[in-house]
Amino acid sequence: MSRMMKLAALTCGCLVAGMTAASATTLRFSDYGPNRGARAAALEWYAEQIKERSAGDLEIQFFWGGSLLGGKATLKGVGDGVADLGTVIGFFTPREMRAYNIGDLPVDNSDIWVGLRAMYALSTENETMKQEFAKANVRYLTNYSTGPVQLICNQEITSLDQLKSAKVRASGPYGDTLRSLGVDVVGMSQADVYQALDSGLIDCNQNYYYSMLAYKQYEVAQHVLELNWGQNMSFGVAINDRTYASLSDKQRQVLDEVSSDFEDYLAQKMIETDTTAKSKMVDGIDGKKITVTTLSPADQQTLIEASATAIDAWVSAAKEDGIDSDALLSDYRDLIGKYAKEQKESGYPWTR
Numbered sequence: 179m180s181r182m183m184k185l186a187a188l189t190c191g192c193l194v195a196g197m198t199a200a201s202a203t204t205l206r207f208s209d210y211g212p213n214r215g216a217r218a219a220a221l222e223w224y225a226e227q228i229k230e231r232s233a234g235d236l237e238i239q240f241f242w243g244g245s246l247l248g249g250k251a252t253l254k255g256v257g258d259g260v261a262d263l264g265t266v267i268g269f270f271t272p273r274e275m276r277a278y279n280i281g282d283l284p285v286d287n288s289d290i291w292v293g294l295r296a297m298y299a300l301s302t303e304n305e306t307m308k309q310e311f312a313k314a315n316v317r318y319l320t321n322y323s324t325g326p327v328q329l330i331c332n333q334e335i336t337s338l339d340q341l342k343s344a345k346v347r348a349s350g351p352y353g354d355t356l357r358s359l360g361v362d363v364v365g366m367s368q369a370d371v372y373q374a375l376d377s378g379l380i381d382c383n384q385n386y387y388y389s390m391l392a393y394k395q396y397e398v399a400q401h402v403l404e405l406n407w408g409q410n411m412s413f414g415v416a417i418n419d420r421t422y423a424s425l426s427d428k429q430r431q432v433l434d435e436v437s438s439d440f441e442d443y444l445a446q447k448m449i450e451t452d453t454t455a456k457s458k459m460v461d462g463i464d465g466k467k468i469t470v471t472t473l474s475p476a477d478q479q480t481l482i483e484a485s486a487t488a489i490d491a492w493v494s495a496a497k498e499d500g501i502d503s504d505a506l507l508s509d510y511r512d513l514i515g516k517y518a519k520e521q522k523e524s525g526y527p528w529t530r
Contacts, residue, residue: 203429204237205421208256208264210249213242216388216451217322220444224320224436232432236425253416257315262421266316268412269350276499277310280510281321281411283492284351284485287514288326288406290452291445291526296513297321297411298441306506317422320437321414325448327352327407330390331382332375332399336471338480341403344381347371351488352384352408358487359480368393375399388448390468391455397466402459404472407481442527449526 207225211218225238241247247255250270255261268275268282278301287293301307301318311318335341342360346353349365357363364380368389374380376398383395390396415437422430459468473481489507496503524530 202235202237203425204239205262205417206241206246207238208241208244208247208252208261210244210247210252210265210267211242213240215392216447217444218242220440220447223443224440227436227439228432231436232429236429236432253314253316256416256418259418259420261418263319263415263417265322266414266416269410273499274314275310275412276496277306277501277503277506279412279492280503280506281409281413282350283489284327284355284408284481285489285511285514286482286485287408289518289521290323290325290409290448291442292514292517292521293323293409293411294321294441294445295517296510297323297414298438299513299517300506300510301414304506304509306501311416312419314416315419316416317419319415319417319433320440321411322444323413323448324410325386325388325452326405326409327384328386328390328405329382329403330375330385330395330399330468331401331403332378333381334401334469334471335382335403337474338477341382345379346382346384347374347380348384350410351485351492354488354491355481355485359484371395372398387452387455387459391459396459396463396468400466400468402468402470404470405478405481406473408485446526446528 207221209218209221221240225240229237241261246261247264249265249267252261252264253266253271253274256264256266266275268279272279280300281297287296298321301311301321307318329335329341329346331344333344335344338359341356345362345364346356347366348356348363353363353365366374366380368385371380371383372393372395375383375395382403383399385395390402417433422433425433456470460470461467493503493507496506
């Protein structure tokens with residue numbers, strides 16, 4: 179009898195375990211990029227934390243490399259429920275995400291952690307931002323950043339005046355700002371930059387330290403003009419509204435908490451990755467070394483002042499779309515100031 183009771187208990191336990199596993203919610207995550215690099219590694223951490231903190235009740239299934247939705251189609255695809263959540267890029271949907279595109283403006287904001295925290299707070303607390311995502315049938319979860327903009331050149335350039343005699347591959351409002359300063363700006367994908375730098379078709383390229391290393395641009399361009407200029411942050415994760423609403427209170431709590439913690443985790447990893455990439459290229463790889471020149475304070479101020487033209491253009495375009503862009507920009511700058519103050523007084527979260 180005892181043996182039968184034990185068998186029954188074991189069978190019951192297995193059934194319960196099977197029911198628990200079967201009841202776990204799996205969210206399909208569409209990402210345009212491959213599963214490599216600091217951002218992809220951070221997303222894997224994101225998924226692991228969601229599964230761990232929900233005790234296996236909530237899981238993420240990744241579809242990398244645009245295998246479910248391409249980058250340009252992600253916002254609509256997530257809104258339509260083709261994917262439950264995914265990486266959205268404001269640049270691909272400038273009208274639908276006019277407010278969110280504030281993250282790509284060349285404002286005085288080059289600290290990765292400060293920028294991520296400011297964009298997260300703006301997107302989760304500001305009514306204009308929340309309404310914009312809601313209109314697309316999605317809910318904002320968390321943010322990425324490219325990190326601060328730098329220039330890698332095949333000749334030594336140490337000032338903005340020298341830059342005026344160079345051909346520079348640049349994009350977005352950063353390219354517009356350089357153009358307003360008299361720089362010859364050309365458009366080109368990062369994939370084509372290596373050959374263009376090597377052949378002399380262009381002299382400099384707008385990029386980031388980790389990306390210079392990944393694309394091996396240090397092999398054909400050995401000089402970096404360190405601008406530490408703004409960041410591109412119209413770039414984050416959104417979830418389908420109906421999917422979010424269908425989750426339990428506990429699942430939503432876990433998702434929201436991990437999405438917030440993701441900003442600190444990603445910032446730490448990106449700062450470490452940038453520092454390591456810069457150090458490797460300065461030390462030299464296969465005999466190829468870069469030199470780094472920091473933009474002078476006077477030129478840095480000129481760059482910030484010149485950025486006002488691109489920022490004003492966004493303000494005007496957003497107003498035409500019915501957005502109170504002056505108020506939104508003011509909120510964004512206030513948040514940047516808030517987190518910059520916190521970082522200065524208390525350091526980064528992972529060092530406290």
